[in-house]
Structures are given as C-alpha cells and as structure tokens.
Amino acid sequence: MDANAARNEFDQVNQVRALDPNEEAVYRYDGSEQQGIRAAKPWKTDPNHFKKVYVSSVALVKMSMHAHSGGDLEVMGLMQGKVEGESLIILDSFALPVEGTETRVNASNEANEYIVSYLEEAKTAGRLENAIGWYHSHPGYGCWLSGIDVSTQMINQQFQEPWVAVVIDPKRTVASGKVDIGAFRTYPKEYKPEHSRESAYQTIPLEKVEDFGVHADAYYSLDVSYFKSSLDTQLLDDLWKRYWVEVLSQSPVTQEQEYMSKQMRDVGGKAERMIRRGKDKGNSSKMAQGKEGNAMEWPFKDASKMSIELSLGLLSQSTRRSLL
Numbered sequence: 001m002d003a004n005a006a007r008n009e010f011d012q013v014n015q016v017r018a019l020d021p022n023e024e025a026v027y028r029y030d031g032s033e034q035q036g037i038r039a040a041k042p043w044k045t046d047p048n049h050f051k052k053v054y055v056s057s058v059a060l061v062k063m064s065m066h067a068h069s070g071g072d073l074e075v076m077g078l079m080q081g082k083v084e085g086e087s088l089i090i091l092d093s094f095a096l097p098v099e100g101t102e103t104r105v106n107a108s109n110e111a112n113e114y115i116v117s118y119l120e121e122a123k124t125a126g127r128l129e130n131a132i133g134w135y136h137s138h139p140g141y142g143c144w145l146s147g148i149d150v151s152t153q154m155i156n157q158q159f160q161e162p163w164v165a166v167v168i169d170p171k172r173t174v175a176s177g178k179v180d181i182g183a184f185r186t187y188p189k190e191y192k193p194e195h196s197r198e199s200a201y202q203t204i205p206l207e208k209v210e211d212f213g214v215h216a217d218a219y220y221s222l223d224v225s226y227f228k229s230s231l232d233t234q235l236l237d238d239l240w241k242r243y244w245v246e247v248l249s250q251s252p253v254t255q256e257q258e259y260m261s262k263q264m265r266d267v268g269g270k271a272e273r274m275i276r277r278g279k280d281k282g283n284s285s286k287m288a289q290g291k292e293g294n295a296m297e298w299p300f301k302d303a304s305k306m307s308i309e310l311s312l313g314l315l316s317q318s319t320r321r322s323l324l
Contacts, residue, residue: 003244013178016057016226024229026054026089029082029128037083043161047191050222052087053164053183057228059093061239064179066095067137067170068247076136078115079166080122080129088164088183088222091129094118133164133183140171143182150218153186164222174247186219193217 043049077095096111156163165184172180
C-alpha cells in the first residue's frame with residue numbers, strides 16, 4: 001500500500017472531515033474575541049461547559065508521531081487553539097523536551113522556558129493562537145487520567161483556563177490503525193458529578209485499575225473529532241510522508257508482539273482475580289449476576305477487543321503484501 005492509499009484509509013478510519021471553503025474561517029484567530037471569552041469565563045458557572053474538541057489533521061498527526069516516538073516511555077507536548085462556544089479547537093501542537101518514564105512525564109524548568117520561547121516565536125511566524133491544553137501518551141494502557149494527570153490538569157485549569165488534557169495511546173493506535181485518543185477536563189474539588197463513572201467500561205491494565213477507579217469521577221471526557229482543510233495541504237503532505245514511513249508502514253503484528261503478549265497476560269490476570277473473588281465470597285453464582293457479573297464481563301470484553309485488534313493487524317499486513 002502506498003502513502004496516498006494509506007492516507008485515504010487513515011482519513012476514513014478516523015472520520016477526518018474535509019472542510020468546505022466557507023468553513024475555513026475556523027483558522028482565523030480573533031484575539032479580542034478570545035480575550036472576551038476568557039474574561040467572561042462561562043466554564044466557572046458550568047463545570048461541564050465544554051462538550052467537544054475539534055482537532056486539525058495536522059495536530060493529530062504531529063501528536064501521534066510524537067507519542068509513537070516515545071516507545072514504552074510517556075511523552076508530553078502542548079496544543080495551540082481557540083474557543084468557539086462549547087468547543088475547543090486544536091489547530092496545532094508541539095512536543096516538549098521533558099523526561100519521561102513508563103508511568104509519568106515530568107516538566108522541568110527547561111521545558112517551561114522552551115514553552116515561552118516557542119510561543120513567542122510562533123506569534124512572529126503568524127501562529128497567533130495561545131496554548132489551550134497539553135497532551136501526553138499512555139503506551140499500551142488506554143486513554144484516561146491517572147491521579148498525577150488529574151492533579152496536573154486541575155492546577156492548569158486554575159491558572160490557564162481554558163485548558164484541556166489529551167491522552168494518546170500509541171500502542172493501540174498502531175494495533176488498530178485508528179488513533180486511540182481521549183480529551184478530558186477535571187471538575188472543581190468540591191463538585192460531585194450526578195452520574196458516577198464506576199460502571200463505565202474501560203480497557204485498563206490490571207495494575208492500573210485501582211488508580212483509574214479512585215479518580216474516575218474527578219474528570220469527564222469530551223467528544224473528539226477531526227478536520228482538515230486545503231490550507232493544510234502542503235504541511236500535511238510533508239508530515240504524512242514521515243508518519244507513513246515511521247509508523248503506518250510498519251506491521252502492527254510484528255512491531256507490537258510484546259504489546260499483544262502483555263494484553264493476553266492482563267486478560268488472564270483479570271479473569272483469575274474475578275474468579276478468586278467469587279470463591280472468596282463463597283457464592284460463585286453471584287459471578288453471573290449483579291455487580292459481580294458486570295465485573296466479570298470486563299475480561300471478556302478486553303479479550304474481544306484484543307482479538308479484533310489482532311485480526312485488523314493481520315488483515316492490514318495481508319493487504320499490504322498483496323499490493324506490493
């Protein structure tokens with residue numbers, strides 16, 4: 001499969017919408033208008049004010065490439081954009097020089113200096129949008145906010161509103177061919193959401209389930225969609241050539257064998273824990289109904305998702321070979 005075919009497939013799988021010429025006004029930045037929105041602070045009276053995040057294809061590819069480059073380590077960057085009503089529009093992104101581990105990223109003073117310098121240079125180049133959020137990667141363990149992520153986002157929402165957190169899982173992106181992404185905002189500490197997220201299905205690794213459960217009600221997710229425009233054509237073409245070579249041209253089956261192995265071990269661990277919990281309670285019949293039954297469904301859903309990803313990877317590999 002050549003780069004053009006892969007790009008068309010990418011747009012279809014991720015439902016990237018091409019803007020009409022009369023919609024390209026989304027790229028215009030009105031500083032006075034944005035200052036007025038910041039002064040009004042509509043999010044102060046409604047913790048769920050922001051509902052959607054629109055991401056340009058350029059920003060999406062740049063963030064996906066950066067996330068993939070980190071391998072098993074988390075990476076981090078910032079996003080530039082603006083506000084329109086109840087939506088946050090991400091027009092661009094840039095990577096940060098931060099130290100990453102397999103569980104967190106730490107921004108240093110060097111990174112803070114880099115941010116200030118980058119934004120100043122961006123304005124001289126005509127990129128007038130302010131930073132509107134941060135992104136980081138969760139390699140192989142899904143898109144959600146950990147306890148550290150929640151604290152980071154809360155602090156940013158106190159001092160840099162409007163602000164959104166985006167998480168990308170590069171492992172699952174390569175495995176499925178669709179960008180695995182989530183956008184989140186935290187609630188004020190005293191705020192209690194009407195609906196708990198405890199029962200919401202998430203493919204979370206066993207060792208991180210507790211962290212996810214403890215903080216699940218501290219934030220909410222926003223709908224994410226993507227767009228592209230003729231204004232992005234040249235830049236997107238250059239980015240895509242690199243993305244195709246570095247990421248999509250690789251076989252997800254051969255490149256992510258360790259990821260798949262971890263997924264299989266994780267599913268087995270979850271199933272074993274659920275069975276052991278049922279035996280400890282002395283009533284295995286509860287495993288098929290009520291709260292225990294719902295919990296037991298999760299390992300099966302994880303296994304189903306993993307098998308679909310593997311099948312897609314094999315199909316993609318077979319298709320590429322047939323086109324060579």
